[in-house]
Amino acid sequence: MSLRYAVLGLLARRPSTGYELTQTFDRSLRTSWHARHSQIYPELAKLEAADLAEVVGRGARRSKTYAITAAGRAELRRWLVEAQPDRSQRSESGLRLFLTPLLDPADRQAAYERDLAHVEQELAALERVLAGMRGAAEPEVFAPQVELGIRVDTVMRDWLREQIQASSAGTGRD
Amino acid sequence: MSLRYAVLGLLARRPSTGYELTQTFDRSLRTSWHARHSQIYPELAKLEAADLAEVVGRGARRSKTYAITAAGRAELRRWLVEAQPDRSQRSESGLRLFLTPLLDPADRQAAYERDLAHVEQELAALERVLAGMRGAAEPEVFAPQVELGIRVDTVMRDWLREQIQASSAGTGRD
DNA sequence: ACCTTACATGTCACAACTGACAGGTCAAGC
DNA sequence: GCTTGACCTGTCAGTTGTGACATGTAAGGT
Numbered sequence: 489m490s491l492r493y494a495v496l497g498l499l500a501r502r503p504s505t506g507y508e509l510t511q512t513f514d515r516s517l518r519t520s521w522h523a524r525h526s527q528i529y530p531e532l533a534k535l536e537a538a539d540l541a542e543v544v545g546r547g548a549r550r551s552k553t554y555a556i557t558a559a560g561r562a563e564l565r566r567w568l569v570e571a572q573p574d575r576s577q578r579s580e581s582g583l584r585l586f587l588t589p590l591l592d593p594a595d596r597q598a599a600y601e602r603d604l605a606h607v608e609q610e611l612a613a614l615e616r617v618l619a620g621m622r623g624a625a626e627p628e629v630f631a632p633q634v635e636l637g638i639r640v641d642t643v644m645r646d647w648l649r650e651q652i653q654a655s656s657a658g659t660g661r662d
Numbered sequence: 663m664s665l666r667y668a669v670l671g672l673l674a675r676r677p678s679t680g681y682e683l684t685q686t687f688d689r690s691l692r693t694s695w696h697a698r699h700s701q702i703y704p705e706l707a708k709l710e711a712a713d714l715a716e717v718v719g720r721g722a723r724r725s726k727t728y729a730i731t732a733a734g735r736a737e738l739r740r741w742l743v744e745a746q747p748d749r750s751q752r753s754e755s756g757l758r759l760f761l762t763p764l765l766d767p768a769d770r771q772a773a774y775e776r777d778l779a780h781v782e783q784e785l786a787a788l789e790r791v792l793a794g795m796r797g798a799a800e801p802e803v804f805a806p807q808v809e810l811g812i813r814v815d816t817v818m819r820d821w822l823r824e825q826i827q828a829s830s831a832g833t834g835r836d
Numbered sequence: 837a838c839c840t841t842a843c844a845t846g847t848c849a850c851a852a853c854t855g856a857c858a859g860g861t862c863a864a865g866c
Numbered sequence: 867g868c869t870t871g872a873c874c875t876g877t878c879a880g881t882t883g884t885g886a887c888a889t890g891t892a893a894g895g896t
Contacts, residue, residue, distance in 0.1 A: 490754050491852080497761040507874050518749070520756030527853065529876060549861045549874050568758060569769045575692070575780065577753040578883095580664050582694030584747060585810075587671040587738075589803040595743045606749065629763040636759075636821045643813045651806060665882080681844050701883060703846060723844050723891045 489567075490574075494521045495531050496540060496556060496564045503544055503555035506532050519637070535560070597655050604648040611641040663741075664748075668695045669705050670714060670730060670738045677718055677729035680706050693811070709734070771829050778822040785815040 494517060498509055509532075510525040517523075532554055535541035540560035545553040556564070581603070588599050614637050621628040668691060672683055683706075684699040691697075706728055709715035714734035719727040730738070755777070762773050788811050795802040 490752075490757055493761070494757055497757070497764060500761075500764050505874075506876090510874095517757070517760065519751055520753050520760050522750035522752055522853095524854065525875080526855080526877080529874095533876095547874095551861095551874055564761075565765065565769065568761060568765055569773060573758060573776075573780075574754045576696035577693055577751065577756070578664075578696055579694050579751040579753070580748045582751070583664055583668055583671070583691070584742060586691065586694050586804075586807055587667070587674075587742060589807065590671060590674050591739065591742055595739065599743060602747075606747075630760075632821070632825060633760055633763065636818070639817045639821060640814055643817050644810070647806070647810045647813060679844075680846090684844095696883095698884065699845080700847080700885080707846095721844095725844055 490521055491523055491527060491531055492535065492540075493564060493567050494523065495528065495535060496560055499535075499541055499554055499556040500561060500564055503553050505547070505551045505553050507551065593655055597652060600648050600651050600655070604645065604652065607641055607644045607648060611638065611645060614638045614641065664695055665697055665701060665705055666709065666714075667738060667741050668697065669702065669709060670734055673709075673715055673728055673730040674735060674738055677727050679721070679725045679727050681725065767829055771826060774822050774826050774829070778819065778826065781815055781818045781822060785812065785819060788812045788815065 494513070495509060498504060498512055498517075504512070506525065506529050509528050510523075513521070513523045513528065532541065532552075536543065536554070539557055540563055541554045542557055543552050544555040547553065584599070585603065588596055591599060614634055618631065618634045618638065621631050621634065668687070669683060672678060672686055672691075678686070680699065680703045683702050684697075687695070687697045687702065706715065706726075710717065710728070713731055714737055715728045716731050717726050718729040721727065758773070759777065762770055765773060788808055792805065792808045792812065795805050795808065
């Protein structure tokens with residue numbers, strides 16, 4: 489049921505088209521809940537049928553703008569405060585990181601370097617997002633969430649650098 | 663295909679029964695790849711059919727102990743070093759955390775406090791795991807992974823404490 | 837002897853998710 | 867006028883994952 493609330497949550501921020509939601513899933517939500525357009529469009533239809541969202545406008549190229557309804561907001565709030573969280577996760581990168589010690593030193597080194605490159609990129613992107621928020625007119629309520637992402641990625645980056653260094657000290661000219 | 667490699671990875675550490683794997687998924691892998699026994703048993707059968715794993719022993723209560731084969735190790739290595747990582751994730755708690763700013767201050771406070779309690783518990787559990795590893799006879803290659811978990815959870819804990827404090831300063835007696 | 841709990845493996849109907857297919861619209865550059 | 871690329875919405879067959887059902891075994895307490 490998470491997809492339903494992910495969509496509802498994005499609609500609670502602002503009315504959007506399915507296309508816009510797809511992009512937001514790709515850009516902001518990829519690290520917490522991933523979804524494709526082939527899931528998003530049917531979900532919007534279901535949300536509309538359940539009166540949790542409604543079409544509030546039609547634009548160019550047959551686009552439909554959906555907004556959350558009062559019932560939708562109530563349902564979202566109910567889920568956020570009442571439903572017991574499912575703490576289980578699915579992260580292929582996390583799995584890889586967990587299994588990396590099984591590799592021999594050279595492969596391991598390469599794997600960690602690949603991850604480091606990715607995390608540095610991610611970190612730079614988040615810094616840009618935060619900078620954009622600071623420059624905005626209205627205060628951005630999601631700024632702390634971005635800050636958390638930056639802190640987590642920083643810990644990751646430092647840890648990866650340590651692993652790479654420790655590994656090269658053990659296999660290199662030393 | 664991640665489940666296949668998760669199972670293969672656990673078997674690479676040591677031969678195990680399906681039951682033991684199920685427990686490991688619950689205890690160690692729950693934060694990177696979650697799976698139930700109803701997926702694990704069929705996957706073991708598929709792995710055996712593909713000669714990536716084999717039954718090396720039968721114990722009490724009809725239990726079967728599986729071990730990874732040479733082909734299985736090769737396939738696991740190939741996946742870890744050659745396959746391009748899928749960085750997308752699915753984490754209900756992450757989604758909740760992302761959407762929490764949508765709640766009014768009182769609900770938000772409660773949500774953060776619930777998460778803080780959980781993360782503190784998690785942190786204590788990881789500390790115990792690390793302490794156990796330090797006391798072990800053979801050096802534990804997965805210790806850095808546990809250390810990373812501790813660092814990430816520490817960042818989470820501190821961030822949650824800040825949010826709770828900032829929130830109570832804004833709504834409380836202040 | 838009986839009961840409870842942990843051990844242990846499996847199946848299946850159903851729901852969630854993916855990747856590919858399919859079709860159409862508008863703006864900008866050449 | 868034409869082509870390219872971004873915009874925009876949908877469907878569907880096949881795979882992955884869930885929750886419940888089903889079945890039985892061994893150990894420990896009373």
